[in-house]
Amino acid sequence: MKLRMYHVIAAVFVVHTYAREEVPPLPAPNPDSVNNFRVALQAVFGVGVRLQAFLLEDKKNENFLVSPISAAVIVGQLILGAEGEFRKQLIDLLALPNIHTYENDVLTYHNQKKNMTFVLPYSTLHIQLSNLLKALESGPDAGKHFILKEKSALFLDHKITLNETFSRGLKRLYEARIHPVDFASDPTGTQKKVNEWVVKNTNGLIKTILAAPPRPTTTSIFANAIYFKAEWQVPFSDTLNRKGHFQVSPTEAVPVTYMINQFDQILYSEHANFRITALPYTNEELGMYLILPKNDNPYKYDMKGFIQQLTFKDVLHTVNNARRRDVVVKIPKMSLSTSFSILDQLKKYRVFKEEDVKVNSTGVLDVLEQRVDAFANFTTDEINQTNIYLRHAAIGQPLRINDIVQQVVITINEKGTEAAAVSAATIDYMGGAKNFIIDRPFVFFIRHEATGASLFWGTVVNPTA
Numbered sequence: 001m002k003l004r005m006y007h008v009i010a011a012v013f014v015v016h017t018y019a020r021e022e023v024p025p026l027p028a029p030n031p032d033s034v035n036n037f038r039v040a041l042q043a044v045f046g047v048g049v050r051l052q053a054f055l056l057e058d059k060k061n062e063n064f065l066v067s068p069i070s071a072a073v074i075v076g077q078l079i080l081g082a083e084g085e086f087r088k089q090l091i092d093l094l095a096l097p098n099i100h101t102y103e104n105d106v107l108t109y110h111n112q113k114k115n116m117t118f119v120l121p122y123s124t125l126h127i128q129l130s131n132l133l134k135a136l137e138s139g140p141d142a143g144k145h146f147i148l149k150e151k152s153a154l155f156l157d158h159k160i161t162l163n164e165t166f167s168r169g170l171k172r173l174y175e176a177r178i179h180p181v182d183f184a185s186d187p188t189g190t191q192k193k194v195n196e197w198v199v200k201n202t203n204g205l206i207k208t209i210l211a212a213p214p215r216p217t218t219t220s221i222f223a224n225a226i227y228f229k230a231e232w233q234v235p236f237s238d239t240l241n242r243k244g245h246f247q248v249s250p251t252e253a254v255p256v257t258y259m260i261n262q263f264d265q266i267l268y269s270e271h272a273n274f275r276i277t278a279l280p281y282t283n284e285e286l287g288m289y290l291i292l293p294k295n296d297n298p299y300k301y302d303m304k305g306f307i308q309q310l311t312f313k314d315v316l317h318t319v320n321n322a323r324r325r326d327v328v329v330k331i332p333k334m335s336l337s338t339s340f341s342i343l344d345q346l347k348k349y350r351v352f353k354e355e356d357v358k359v360n361s362t363g364v365l366d367v368l369e370q371r372v373d374a375f376a377n378f379t380t381d382e383i384n385q386t387n388i389y390l391r392h393a394a395i396g397q398p399l400r401i402n403d404i405v406q407q408v409v410i411t412i413n414e415k416g417t418e419a420a421a422v423s424a425a426t427i428d429y430m431g432g433a434k435n436f437i438i439d440r441p442f443v444f445f446i447r448h449e450a451t452g453a454s455l456f457w458g459t460v461v462n463p464t465a
Contacts, residue, residue: 002358037135038391039096040128041452044072045097048457051345052307064148064303064459065338065408067405069133070226072173073152074342074404077222080169081393086350091122093349094180107320130173136448136455145282146230148455151201152176155194155221157183161395165177176222187213194221201378202439205409222401226352228446233280236261247440249301252465256332258439268434273297273309276318277327277436284449289319290331290436291443303441303459310443311417326433330464342404410458 024170048068072094080092107123120126136148142153154170156162158180170176179197182192191213198209201226214221236259245253267278267287278287299305389398446456 015425024254025085037132037451037453038130039437040072042096043075043125043129044068044132045095045454047071047075047093048454049307050093050095050349052459053455063336063338063461063465065336065410066406067226067408068242068454068457069136070150070224071342071406073129073133073150074224076126076224077150077152077170077174077176078390078401080126080173081163081166081390082299082400083391086388086391087121089350091125093346094125096125113238118167126169126173130175130453132453133174133449136453144204145285147228149225149227151225153197153223155181155190155197155217155223156179157181159218160399163392163395166365166390168395169367181221183218184216185374187216187218190214192219194223198225201229202409204228205411206407209407219394222404226455229279230286233282233284234261235264241333244439247301248462254462257268258330260330262433263327265324267319267322267329268325268327268436269318270294271314271318273314274306274318275436276315276322278319278322279329286446286448286455289445289447290329290438291315291445292436292438293441301441303443303461306441307443328433328435330435330437330439332438334460334463335409336458336460336463336465337407339407342406343388343401346404350388396430408456408458410456 011155013080044070047065048071051066051068051071052064075090075094103121107120108117108128125162125182133150143239152170152174155177156178162178162356164447170178178217179193181193183190191210194210195208198206205227206225209222209223238259240260242257242260246256246260263279266280267276271274272294274291274297276289276291278289290367293300293306297306299309299311388401390401391398393399441459441461444456445454445458447454
């Protein structure tokens with residue numbers, strides 16, 4: 001008998017804006033933090049961009065939002081319950097460089113009370129992911145200038161007994177709570193319980209993650225929720241808002257409300273193919289990095305082509321060489337929501353690996369360069385026939401993963417003060433400031449500056465969709 005497992009991820013990002021007068025220097029990534037979390041950071045970035053690469057094959061030019069850190073946590077939890085080749089494929093999905101060095105990275109722990117020995121393969125990855133989450137959620141500045149809450153829960157059929165190594169890993173490394181439920185007798189009640197959990201852990205911004213009751217044959221639902229709230233260092237002012245059009249493609253434009261502001265001495269840099277600037281949050285502990293293809297870029301309306309053209313090396317080099325400039329930013333006011341199946345992409349990746357398609361082996365620095373044209377030849381039947389099982393999760397029977405869904409809600413607004421509006425009213429594309437006008441598709445990511453962790457990654461093709 002095969003057991004069914006659902007994974008559900010809910011991620012929320014909210015920006016509220018209040019005035020701040022001082023502009024402190026940008027905090028450089030803490031070398032100790034970067035070293036302590038290096039493997040976790042590579043995993044977070046790697047899974048985010050690979051998911052986008054896979055999805056662009058399916059959705060072409062549509063909005064894409066992902067919480068890489070949430071996705072990495074889910075993959076980390078899957079690794080706990082996986083075995084053999086599938087476990088290696090999950091590690092490879094994270095785009096870790098020198099993957100072979102982690103195969104024998106094993107931590108052994110003996111519990112004298114139970115007289116049991118627990119073995120944790122790929123221990124560095126799990127421990128660093130766990131510590132990174134704790135550092136982001138409960139660090140010295142967390143809660144003071146931004147809020148980041150991450151919660152995991154496993155809704156498990158009351159008849160199922162988990163493998164103790166898997167159970168201990170979920171609880172101790174990822175602080176997941178296990179909730180016994182009865183899928184067979186009460187699927188509607190289980191649906192309500194899961195949705196109530198999501199509402200609670202996203203502060204009500206995501207109200208439904210399970211649109212229908214799970215099948216009675218389901219045995220587990222794994223939920224992960226990320227809630228993030230931050231304030232701009234310097235606000236936009238609604239008195240400067242302007243109606244305009246956002247050019248979705250050369251032949252299509254949509255009406256939007258633009259927010260406009262001049263930012264004094266924020267990071268700005270240019271590459272041959274794109275421009276980049278960073279809008280700082282309070283105390284510059286986090287930044288929203290905006291990447292806009294240059295006007296002469298042939299892919300300026302083709303986000304699939306642009307992402308394939310983009311490389312992490314280029315982004316990192318451009319960010320590291322950024323200088324503080326006065327920048328006038330014009331960006332649409334947005335409220336976006338996307339939902340997609342991580343499981344479908346995981347199946348696709350597994351078929352990709354089993355077909356022995358060559359994967360870029362240089363790791364995270366080149367992961368964005370990896371072309372995914374090979375995925376276009378995979379049929380729906382091939383992917384649907386690829387089942388995913390966790391063979392080390394439950395006692396006696398493997399758990400079949402039925403789906404892994406991530407839903408992300410992002411709201412960006414301009415709640416500012418009248419005093420800020422007065423000073424901003426004189427800066428409409430004047431002086432020596434750089435103009436950063438986002439009136440066509442763009443890429444963004446939210447980064448925690450001290451660790452370099454990517455909390456959110458997105459491509460916006462249509463801000464009204």
